[in-house]
Each structure stands twice: as C-alpha cells, then as structure tokens.
Amino acid sequence: MPEALLPTHCDVLVIGAGPAGSACAQTLARAGLDVLLVDQHNFPRDKVCGDGLIPDTHAALKRLGVYEEVAALAQPVQHVRCVGPRGGQVDVPGSLSVLPRKVLDHVLVRAAEGAGARLLTPLRFESPLLDGERVVGAAFKAPDRGEGGRHEISARWVVLATGAVPQGLTAAGLCERHTPSGVALRGYVHCPALVGQITQLQIVWHKRLRGGYGWIFPAPGGVFNIGAGLTGSYRVEQGKGRKREMNLREMFDAFCAVYAPAATLMQQGTLQGEIKGAPLRCSLRGARWSRPGLLVAGEAAGTTYAFTGEGIGKALESGLLAADALLHDRQAADAAVQQRHEAGLHALQPKFDLYDMASRVNEHPWLADLVIWRAQRSPRILRRMSGVLEETQNPGRLFTLTGLRKLMFE
Numbered sequence: 001m002p003e004a005l006l007p008t009h010c011d012v013l014v015i016g017a018g019p020a021g022s023a024c025a026q027t028l029a030r031a032g033l034d035v036l037l038v039d040q041h042n043f044p045r046d047k048v049c050g051d052g053l054i055p056d057t058h059a060a061l062k063r064l065g066v067y068e069e070v071a072a073l074a075q076p077v078q079h080v081r082c083v084g085p086r087g088g089q090v091d092v093p094g095s096l097s098v099l100p101r102k103v104l105d106h107v108l109v110r111a112a113e114g115a116g117a118r119l120l121t122p123l124r125f126e127s128p129l130l131d132g133e134r135v136v137g138a139a140f141k142a143p144d145r146g147e148g149g150r151h152e153i154s155a156r157w158v159v160l161a162t163g164a165v166p167q168g169l170t171a172a173g174l175c176e177r178h179t180p181s182g183v184a185l186r187g188y189v190h191c192p193a194l195v196g197q198i199t200q201l202q203i204v205w206h207k208r209l210r211g212g213y214g215w216i217f218p219a220p221g222g223v224f225n226i227g228a229g230l231t232g233s234y235r236v237e238q239g240k241g242r243k244r245e246m247n248l249r250e251m252f253d254a255f256c257a258v259y260a261p262a263a264t265l266m267q268q269g270t271l272q273g274e275i276k277g278a279p280l281r282c283s284l285r286g287a288r289w290s291r292p293g294l295l296v297a298g299e300a301a302g303t304t305y306a307f308t309g310e311g312i313g314k315a316l317e318s319g320l321l322a323a324d325a326l327l328h329d330r331q332a333a334d335a336a337v338q339q340r341h342e343a344g345l346h347a348l349q350p351k352f353d354l355y356d357m358a359s360r361v362n363e364h365p366w367l368a369d370l371v372i373w374r375a376q377r378s379p380r381i382l383r384r385m386s387g388v389l390e391e392t393q394n395p396g397r398l399f400t401l402t403g404l405r406k407l408m409f410e
Helices: 019-030 055-064 067-073 101-115 167-171 248-258 260-268 312-328 334-358 366-377 379-390 395-399 401-409
Strands: 009-015 035-038 075-083 089-098 118-120 124-131 134-141 150-160 182-190 201-204 212-219 223-231 270-280 294-296
Touching: 009 019, 009 134, 019 035, 019 055, 019 101, 019 312, 035 101, 035 150, 055 067, 055 089, 055 312, 067 101, 075 212, 075 366, 089 212, 089 366, 089 379, 101 118, 124 150, 124 167, 150 312, 182 248, 212 248, 212 260, 223 248, 223 260, 223 270, 248 260, 248 270, 294 312, 294 334, 312 334, 334 395, 366 379
Parallel strands: 009 035, 009 150, 035 118, 075 201, 150 294
Antiparallel strands: 075 089, 124 134, 134 150, 182 223, 182 270, 201 212, 212 223
C-alpha cells in the first residue's frame, strides 16, 4: 500500500498478528469497531513453534468460528506419548492436532480480515505515541520504504501482542525481564516412511535433556515437527535454579542420540528449511499487562506454560480477554478497562502456577520415569494425566510430595 494511503487513525490498533492479536482483532471488528491489525511480516509467514493444538486451543478456535477450517487442515492426533529416561512410555489420550503456525496464523488473520479488521504489513513497531502518560497510538517503521519510512497511527486503544521478543515491551515501557523464560529449537522433516509409525505427540525426558525435553509431532503431509527446548529459566534469575550452560543445538543433537525415533527421522527424512530457534515467555511473568491506553496480550504477557512450552491456546484466550475488556463498557475510563483485562489474566494465573510446579519434571527427569511407571499400572493415574491435557486435573498434584506418595501407594 502506498505510504500516502496508509491509515492514520482507528478505534483500536492491534500490534502483532499472531494468535492473540488476530483473536482480539477479529472479536473487536465483529463488534463494529474500526480495527487495524499490524504485523512486521507479510503473510503467510513462518513462526517457530511445536505446532501442537491441545484442547484449550480447540476451545478458543471454536469461539472464533474457525475450528472447522483448522480441523480440515490439521493432522488429528489421539494421544500424547510420554517417554522417560529409561525408555518407559505411556500414551495419554486427548483431543489433539498439529498444524504449522504458518498455516494456523494465516487462517486466524484471514478470519480477522473477514470480520472487518484491516491488516497492515510489513510495519515494525518502534514506539508508542503518548499524550502525557497515556498511549494514544504507535509509530512504525516500514522496512520497504527506506530510511524515512516512519508512519504514525493514532488510536483510542492499543493492544500489544508482539510475542516473546522483548523489544516491543521495552519500547512500550512494560518490560520487567528482558531475558526469555525458555528457549526452543525446531525443524520440519519430511519422512513419508514414518507416517503411521509416529502417530502421537511424542515428548521425551532424559538426563541429557535436563531442564527441558525433546519432541516429535506428526504434521500434515508426511512432515514431522522435531525439536528440543529448555523451560522455566525465570527461576534461575530469581536465584532458585542452576545456571544453564547447554547450547540448544547440542541439546537437539543429544535428543537425536538418546531417542532412536528422532535419529531415524533425521537420518531417513529430508529437512525442510532450517532448524530455527526462538525464545519463550512463560508463566504470566516478566511484563506489566497494561498502562493507560494500552493492553498486553499473548506471549508478550507470558502466556506459555513453563512445563510444556504450549502457549497457543492461552495466547488466544488472552486476546479474547483484551477484546472483552475493551467491549464491556466502551465509555469506561482507562483504569476500569485495565482492571478488567488484568483481572482476566489474574484468573488464569493459578493454572500457570500449577504448570510451574509440574515443570520440576524437566529439572528432574527421573520423575517422568516414576509417573510413567505408575500410569502403566493405574488407569486412574492415566485418566488424571488425560485430565491435565483437558485442564480438568491439577498438573502440579502429580509432583508434590503428597502427589508422589499417592503415586506410590494408590
């Protein structure tokens, strides 16, 4: 779009067209607001992710009216296979699927546009526009317009959904922790020979992967998402954990060395593109969630679970929460809108705290052996693990002292 034709004002400016931003933009536009959805990349675009869609994601997609479209494109999966350091494994049933973020995010962006939001790309967020302390819009750099490509957009409200990288939060004056709370590395491998053999979301714990885990997820078209990640490092910054020294690529190679299906996949398959890494922001920590005129949503607000690294569902939920806060009373004062948005995120905090508790299995992989061993012998424990996926069971309960005693004797 020529620079002269770029819009200069709107009701709500949503910065970042990932799941949180697109969910928020679609909901607001459907309600009749003039919404601009801005992203620094043209679509479709890649996004480093495990691509697993668990029940909370499916529920949010249904609320947005795109579940059927996503389900038609995704690879359905019936189980999560948990693999312990000694090779023990258990298949946990669940309603799951896999769809690369390049496809999923494009579906969500198109849905936002279909609801009436206007998509502007590529524009890179540089700084908020201020009237005193209140945010009244944002300044962007248009990468394809040279040195002078600055463009300003005024708005009644801004929603910041710029993901795990800290630059957007820092520019908005909301970043409380610049380092990530986790990191992950993933690649796509085309391997038709393993279709039908790897049919679960496979998650592997091992002492050589301590602090995280490895995974293989079957995607559509004979492609597999393979990766490794470290999670929960915010505890290191708080002085409660050990320093992490492992290089992620070394961790990925260790995963292939200790887990035969990963080695087979890399040896027999064809790598599609590069193996890429990305930061994670977990546990609703590391950033303030609002300031007058601006709300934060998605991974910028820390909507990824520390234990599993899953964050798509909660990012979608946070975008919906931001939209709800803005729509509840359109004449409300800033403080009331901020309070409603932050109350919605605070209501999610207990779930994140439980996943923090469960993430100790990543630091102590032998716990995975114990849980898997007991789940193989106890349908009740297996149902409890399935309930964790469905968010009807407490994931932390399995890893407290009381929970471990129950594992041994129930």
